[in-house]
Amino acid sequence: MDLPGFDTMVALLSIAIPVLAFVWEFFVGGLKRLGYRIQMDTTATEAAQSADAGVLRDMQQNGAPLTDPSFVLLRIENTGWTPIVTDDYLTPNDDPVGIRVRFPHRRVAGTVVTELSQPALRDSFVGDSFGVEQGDGVIKLPKVKLNPRAHYKVLAVLEREPGYEAETFPDPEVVAGLVGGRGGGRIRLRKTEGHVFASKPAQAFMALVVLVSITQAFLTFTRDEPRPAPLDCAGGTLHLHGSTAFAPVVLEAAKQYQETCEAKGVKIVPTEAGDFEGSGDGLEALNAAGDKVKLPGSKGLGDRLTFSDGRAEGNRPRLLPRPVALSLFTFVVNKDTGVQNLTRQQLKDIYAGEITNWSKVGGNDVPIHLVSRRSGSGTRVTLVQRVLDGRQMPQTTVDDCTALDPDKYGRCEVGDTGTMLDKVATIPGALGHSEVGRADGREDLFPVRIDGQQATLEGVEQGTYPFWQTEYAYTFGEPPADSIAAAFLRYLANEVGKDVLRSHGNRPCSELEKPLLCEPT
Template sequence: MSGVSWESVIAVLGLAVPVAAALWEFFLAGRKRLGYRVQMDTSARDSASSSGPEAGVLQRMQWDGAHLGDPSVVLLRIENVGWTPIVEDDYVAPANDPVGIRVAFPGRRVVGMVVTECSHTVLRDFFAPGTPGLGSTDGVITLPKVKLNRRAHYKVLAVLDRVPGFTDADFPDPEVTAGVVGGVRGGTIKKTEYYPFASRPVRWLLAVLVLVSAAQSVSAFARDDAVRAAAPLDCAKGTLYLSGSTAFRPVLEAAAKQYTKTCTDAEIPLTGDSFQGSVAGLDTLAAAGEKAKAADGQGLGNRLSFSDGPKSDGRPQLLPRPVALSLFTLVVNKDAGVRDLSLDQVRRIYAGDITNWKQVRGNDLPVQLVSRNPGSGTRTTLQQQVLDGEPLLAVTASDCRSLDAKTPGRCEVADTPTLLDTVASTPGALGHSEVGAATAHEDVQLVRIDGYPATLEGADEGAYPYWQTEIAYTYGEPPADSIAAGFLRYLANEVGKDILRSRGHRPCAELDEPLLCRPSGS
C-alpha cells in the first residue's frame, strides 16, 4: 500500500460506490419485488375528532342492520416495485392454492372490501365476483395471484370493525403476507414508502458521493504546494531576455506572463528597449553571444530573438526555430474611403504612381505612406512579398507629424503601435501591421488585397501575399535544461499555441509542413 496514494483510493471509491449502487439497484434489488403501502387507516374515533358537519359518519355505519361498534377504513396499495414482471407461478404458494396475498388486521374483523383502483384495466379481470382466492374471512383478506408488470399496482379498500374483547386503544398495523420466487431478501413482500426527494438508499448514496467529492477537494488543496514544487517539463530557472519583432511583441508579452506564472523560478523582463525590430533583435542576440565567449558548441541559454522572416547572411551562429505563420495587413486612415486594393494598385501607390485616393475611387486626399524603420520584418516582408522586391519611396518628413497634408509624402516610425496610432491620426495615411494588432485598433481600416482579407485560407490558396514565418533565433544550441529551451517548448505546447492563435498567428505545428512553416500554396 506504500505506493498507493490517497487520491487513488478516493478515486476508486468514487467509482466503486455508484457502480455498486447500480449493480444493487438493477441486478439485485431490481429483481422481482412485491411491495405494499398502507395509504389510509382511519377509525371512527379519528373522524369524530375532525371538524365538519359529516365528521362522525364512520360511527353511523351499519352492517346487517346493526351499527358497527368501532368501525375503521383501510386503503391498501399492492404494487410491483421491481424491474421484472410478476406472474402467477412466481407467488410462493402451492399450485392448488389460488391465494397469492393474505392481509390480516389484528383486533379487527372485515366487514367488507373492494378493489378500488387498478393501474391498468386488464387487472380488473383478476377481481371479478367469484374469482378463486378473492375474499375475506373474519380478520383476513385474501387476494388472488395477480399478474403485475413493472410498476403495476392495484388498491384494496376495506371496512373493518373492532373484535369484541380487543381492548387496546389503537389497532396494530395490517399484516401482509406474501412472497415471490427469485425476489430479494427471500422474496417476502415488503412495505414500501414514498419519498418526495429520494429513497433512503439513494440518499445514502448521495451522502457518500458528497463525502468522496469533499475528500478529493481537500486532497487537491493539500497537494497544491507539492504540485507547484514539481514544475512542468517546460519550466526552467533563471532570467530570459527577449528581443526582436515589434509586431510579435504582444504574443511574447502574453506568453511570458503565463510562463512566469506557471514557472515561479523564471523571470522574463520586458522593457521598451527589448523590441526594436527584427534586425535590431538579431544584432542584440549576436552581440550577446560574442560577448559571452561561450565554449565551442555551447549556446546561450538565456536569450532569444524573434524575427519576421529569415535572417540575412552573415550570422552563422544564429540558429532558427520556426514558431508561427504570421499574417500582415495594410491599414489605412478611415477618411481615405478605401477598403480594398488590387495588388497592382498597391504597387503603384508605393511606387509613387498613385498619389491621391480618388485615383482608386477613394476620397480626395493625398496618399501619406507611414512605414516602419529599416530593419523591420514587417517592412521587409512588405517589400519582398507584396512589392516584388521594389524599394520604398524616399522619406519626405523625418517626423510623421510634419507631413504636408496637401501633398503626398512618406515617413517612418520605430514600432507597430506607433505606426497604427499615426495612421489613425493622419488623413490619407497608409501603413502596414501584423493582423492581431491592427484588428485590435479600432481607429484604422484594414485593407483587402484583390478582395482577400488577411486569412490563412487566402494565403494557402496563393491569393493573399502578405504573410511571413515568425522565427525564433538562438545563439548556438541552448542547453536542454535552459530557460531559452524551456520557453521555446512552451510556445509549442497547447498553452503556447492558444496564445499564438489568440493574436492572429497560426502555430507551425498546425501547418502541412511544420518545419517550413509556410502556406500550403506557396
C-alpha cells in the same frame, strides 16, 4: 510506504462511492424487489347527505348501508431487475395467497382488480387466492408472476369498524416477502414512492458523492499552495528579443509559462512589448550574444530566443530557425482617408509614389502619408515580399513623422508596431501596416481589405489573402534540452501555448491544413 494525501483520498472516494452505489442498486439490493404503493385512501363520510351522491348513497353490504365508507387503491409492482415467479413468495407452497393487506379498524366490503400492466395477469385473480380474508379486514392477493416493472392495481371498498371513533385510520399493513436476492437472502416488501428513482441506500451513496465533490471543489479553490513544477519546466532567466508585432503573443505565453513553472524560479526579460527591438535588431543581438560567449562545437545558448517575422536575411550560420505560427498582417488607414479596400496593384502604385492622393483610389481628397517600419523590420520585409513583389520602399521624405507636410505625399519610418499604429491614427491621410492582433480593437483606425479580401487565416490557406508571414523562433545553436529556452519552445508547441497563439489570431504551424505554408527548414 507513504500514505495517500487528503486530496488523493477525496479523489478516490469520488470514484469509489458511485461504483458502490451502482453495485448496491443493481446487484445487491435490486435483484428481486416487490413494491407496493397506496395511490388512494379516502373516505366518503358525507355520501348519505349529498344530493349528488347517486349510487354512493346506496352502498350496502348484506342489505345494510355501509358505515363511514372509504376507498383504497393499491398498486403492487416488481421494482427489481429480475422477474418474480410464484416460487419466490415466502408463503407455503400449498397457500395460493402471496400478499395479505390488513386495514386496521376497517372491514372490507368489496374488492376488484382495476388495472393490469399485462392482460395475461388476469388469470391469476381466480379462485380462493383473491378476495376478502376471513376476519373481514384483510385482502388476500395471489402469487402473481411479475416481470420487471410489471404491476397491477386493486380497488377496495371498506367501512368503519364499530366502536372506532378516531377521525383517521392507520395505514394499511402489507404482509409479504420474497425468497432470492444476492446470496439467497430474503428481501422484504418495500413501500415505494410515486416515482421510482433509486433505493434509499443508493440515494445515500449519491448524497455522499455530492458531499465529496463539494469538498474537493472547496479544496481546489481555497488552497493557495505553490503548484509543483511540471516535468518539462526549466528555471532561470529567459531573454526574449525580436518582432514588435509578435511581442504581445510571446510575452503572454512567457507569463503563463512563468506561472506554471513558478517552483523553478523563472524570470523573463523583458516584460514589456515596447522593449522588443524588431526582428532584424533582435537577430543581431542574438548573434552577438552567441559570438561573445564563443560556444564550442554545436553547443548553443540556453537562455535566449529571438522571434522574427519571416526568415532571417544575411549570413548568420549559427542562428537556427523553428517555425512557430502563421501570422496575419493588415494595412490600416487614418479615418479621414475614406477607403477600406485596395487592390494589390493600387498598393504597389501607392508605395511606388505613382498614386499620391486618396481620391485616385475612390477615397477623399487627402494626400497619402506612408508610415513604415525601419529597415530590418520583419513586418516591413513581409510587406515587400508578399504584397509589393520585392519592390523596395521609396526614400523617406522626413525623418520625423510629425514633420510630414499635410498637403503633400510623403513617407516616414518608426521603430515599432505600437508607434506605427499611434502615428497612423493621428496623421491625416496616413497608411500603415501591422500584425492583425495588434490592430484589432483600435477604434481610431480602419483596417484595409486587399482585393476585397479580409485578413483571415482561411484566406491564407486558400491562397486569396497575400499579407501573411511565418513567425520563427531563432536560437543561437542548438540549446541544451534541459535549458529554459528549449523548455519554452516546447511549451509553445503544447496545447496551452497553442491557445495563446490562437487567442491573438495566429495559427500554430502544426494545425495548418497545408503545413508547407510555414516553410519548415
